[in-house]
Amino acid sequence: MVKDLLDKYSAAVPRYTSYPTAPHFHSGVDCGKYSQWLSTLSAGQSISLYIHIPYCDRLCWFCACHTRHTLKYGPIKTYLEALFVEIEQVGARVSAESKVVEVHLGGGSPTMLRPEDMVALMAHLRAHFSFAEAVELSVEMDPNDLDEGRFDALAAIGLTRASLGVQDFDPVVQKTINRIQTFEQTKSVVEAVRARGVTSVNCDILYGLPHQTVETLQSTVRDILSLAPDRVALFGYAHVPWMKKHQTMIAEDALPGVGQRFEQMSRAASMLVDAGYQAIGIDHFALPDDSMATAAREGRLRRNFQGYTTDAADALIGLGASSISQLPQGYVQNMAATGEYQRMVKQGGLAAVRGIALSTDDRARAAVIEQIMCDFGFSFAELRRAFPQDAELIITEAKVFAGSDRDGLCSIEQDYFALTRVGRTFARSVAAVFDCYLSNGKARHSIAV
Structure with a gap:
């Protein structure tokens, strides 16, 4: 029965982090329309900011994010110059009475930023947007990037939630996806952020990876549980080599089938629930006293481009190459190519190239x-x-x-x-x-x- 349902309902469909979904965005929503929509945000409306850092010092072959590989800091520094201009220009179009309540740094690897640039970025955001008294700040972290200086900088800018990509600790799986990250590295990051007062830690796990088995995934879940994260995301690997060419580095015959993916997901989910985590939506788990678990129980859970969230802001403003804004009138996406994004921002202040107005x-x-x-x-x-x-x-x-x-x-x-x-x-x-x-x-x- 389960196999028949898997065969019938496992067809490719969107993840529905928005509706309409991004493939239906069009060029009719441009910088002019975006500027107009921004100017309508008014007193009493809250804002969430997403800042995209599209660089990594290694390219994970499973990744479907908009990112570029660099071993030099020069391109990042140049990108930040354009990002700061966009922050100024977007902030100037938004009412000072609209308060920022959440900030999310994603990528790519935002922890590649040097400590002084992390501090400068947050200072620039505060200089050009009005922040609420209490602001949630979440940052996606790569343990391979982090050191004491970066930990201290993250604490200085007000980090409240650390999000760590783990995927799978099995060395064969890690080698196959070009993501070498030991349990000891991950544990040291969790301990370092908690020592600096961070009260919420999220870990991402993937199932459906090449050479992954139920046994390797169970071992990874046991290791994750030993860290007692507040939240766990259990995502299915999205194999989309027609969109992300580096995924062609993964041999398709090494990928588990639909039935194997379902068993991996089911076993991992059972382990998390048995350990006391509350199942949330299709792929999240949280400790019962976590704000996401509370929101789910009270019917306040939301879903946006970052996945499941407690973010109830009236508008999400995306800053940086490829970032997407969700405004009351509709969606807007920035130019994805970093070079063209920088050119557009430096010439006109904004980089919106497509979107959709909502009926x-x-x-x-x-x-x-x-x-x-x-x-x-x-x-x-x-x-x-x-x-x-x-x-x-x-x-x-x-x-x-x-x-x-x-x-x-x-x-x-x-x-x-x-x-x-x-x-x-x-x-x-x-x-x-x-x-x-x-x-x-x-x-x-x-x-x-």
Whole structure:
């Protein structure tokens, strides 16, 4: 039965960190439109900032992020000059009454920044945006980049959450994906950030990697549990070599099949739950007193381009090459190529090249898809209240899907569309039912399990 469902519902679909998804962005949303949208942010609206550092000193072959390999600091320094200009120009367009409540440094490897540049970056953000009194600051970390000076700089700029990519500690798997990172290195980072007052640590684990087995993954999970992270993300490896050419370095015959991926995911998830972690959405786990676990229990869990989050800001502003902004009017993405991004910023201050303005139907479907991904269901009554003009068509689609469901994926009770325990495994596939763009696009996606 499980094998039949895996064969049927593991087709490639989006991860739904947005709706409409990025392949449907277009050039009609440009710097002028972006500038206009930024200027409408007003007093009382909160802002989350994402800063993209698109450089790594090694290129992990599994990675699907927008990043470049460099062993020299010169390109990073030049990039920061452009980034600082963009910060100034975007900040000038945003009301001083709009407060920043969260900052996320991602990449790439933001921990490649020299200590003085970490401090300068945060100072520049504070100089050009109004910050709330208490701000969450999360940073993606590569243990191979870190030293005492960088740890001290991270503490000085107010780090509150450290996010460490682990993937798998097995040396064969690590060699195959070009990600050499020992357990001892990872442990030392966790200890160093906690010693400096960081109270939240997240670890990312991947399943579905080349040469990975249930046994290697279980060993990795045991090691991770010994560190007692506050959150764990259990992601399925997305093999998309048509998008990321360096993934061609991974032999496809070394990748586990769909059934093996499902077993790896199931075993790892069981270990985390048995250890006291609360399962959240399709791929996150958190200790019961963590803010994400609390948000999930209270129906406040959100999903954006960083995945599951407690971030409830009214707008997400992306800064840096390839970064995406989520504004009340729609989505905007910056130029991805770092050289062209720098040229655009230095000439005009902004680097927006594509995006999409949201229709009311888009907003309604985005709400439904986010609730399916976060809460595994949605209320017809709440949808009607929030989107009175667009709700009925979506509700009809839900009823048609539920009525034709012969696999026990969902049910409708008291005007609530809910995924069953079986259906939760295929939440991405169920969410795709409500995606009216999916059949019209040419984008290719990773498999859904």
